[in-house]
Amino acid sequence: MPDLFPEPIAKWIGQQSLQLIASTPLSGGCIAQVRQLTLQTKQGNRIQLVLKQMPGRAAEQLTAEMCGLQALHLSEPHALRVPQVVMQEGDCLLLEYLSPSPPADDFDTQLGIGLALQHCSESDCGQFGFDTDTFCGGTRQPNQWQTDGAVFYARQRYQVLATQSLQLNLITAGVFDQILRLCDKLPELLPGQPAVLLHGDLWSGNVICGPQGQPALIDPAVYYGWAEAELAMTQMFGGFSHRFYQVYEANSNILPGWRDRADLYNLYHYLNHLLLFGGAYHRDVERIVKYYSG
Template identity: 40%
Template sequence: MLKIPNDLSCYLNESGMGSALKIQPINGGYTNQVYLLETENRIKTFLKINTIGCQSVFIREADGLKALENVNGIRVPQIYGYGEDWLLMEFIEVSEPVESYWIDVGEGLAKIHLTTNEKFGFANDNFIGNNLQVNTWNTDGFKFFSEYRLGFQFELACQKGYIANDYCKLFDRLIFRLHDLIPVQPASLMHGDLWVGNLMCGPQGVPVFIDPAVYFGWAEADLAMTTLFGQFEEDAYNAYENVRPLTFGYRDRFDIYNLYHLLNHLNLFGVSYLTRVQNILDKYS
């Protein structure tokens, strides 16, 4: 059975939730251990336990969830409390989607992206999976994306020995061409890790975002990731565009944005993602 951290036990009692009564492991967490924790006052909570040894990971996740919650675009789990190695959140029961579910997803995401900032980045660095996500503020979206998204992950992949010299040249060529390939865009608030697994259907069929890697960046990059591992239904994109019109040809740019996440997966999980990285670099050579 999981040993409850002392500061979590104190929090449960001081908050009035009561001490932990039942702890049940939940499948699905590759970065952290996840549990359904029920207290003696019959309150169900979702507990994450840090397994990567980084003391700020849950603080940063909480910051991101609060940023999304403040926009009121799509529901996120309520944060109850957190420590260096634990994060306690609202436990959201999964339900069946209502007829307007994908429309609600698209409209809600568009509302989030309508929240903009003068600079790209975020108040703090955070995490994309186990890897650091650098969010140093920058007024230039192209510089931010090339250095702190693509460049950071590509350099890490080179250090791990995944990248051959020929592909270093292709990567440099892609970076050189970014201004021609991507239109100027504002710095929009983003979920940051928006694959279909980080969208769930909560009570009454309401969409819920989980596990963000929040920053201000190019909104098209969020949309791109919704097609990377599975895909949102078409109603979501149509509803999105009714709220926040998109620039012509935005889907043609998805591979460039998704290169960031494929490089991250290459660095997290190894060579099974290398061919997809190489294919994108070949495409823009």
């Protein structure tokens, strides 16, 4: 066992009578350090797991990811696969390793049907939010339960990030005021929808091709919210096929015209990217705010 290997993981490996064979860095960890662990049982069988670490960060971020993965795993039967949680302690999260493979011929069909099934999972209380705050990238997402979807998105999505952006001088007071006016108009601008289980950070980089060429989701920022908000984010950076949208629409209750509302939902993610990555996203924020707040 390497001297600097995380103590909670080293302890777990010992308790399971496993031997560490290899620890290989994995790409794609913008926030966390991610490694593939190869372990061996006493019988000589090999086990592959994924270790995520966030040194110096609060354990709550990995705890939130664990809770989100567990919620997705327990959603509707035949919904999309996610890595199963093995254990989480401190700044370490140990996950099932989904071995990559070439996409199946019906990959996009499976993705569309699977997401539609996931969006059939409504919160027990019919409310918006989640049992814990989650994180979209490194940004905290407040998830206090709220009965009104427009109020939830206004107070716990747009206003929270607009306030942080103003405090960091990333937006002007004028843009901030426009966002507040936009929030007041959300009930007029967006249709009422049930609170359904969302991945919360669904861009193409968080969709992988797992075993047998099947789609799987990673790195969630889970909460119960509007399905249209999830669909809107899939359009931000591309990577989702026409077939995916065609199948999703045929297997869900998504309302007509959701594409026309996508920018308004994505204002939240543009504000988040402005906070995380800086001024390149300022133009998108101003464009959307100007269009909707007039």
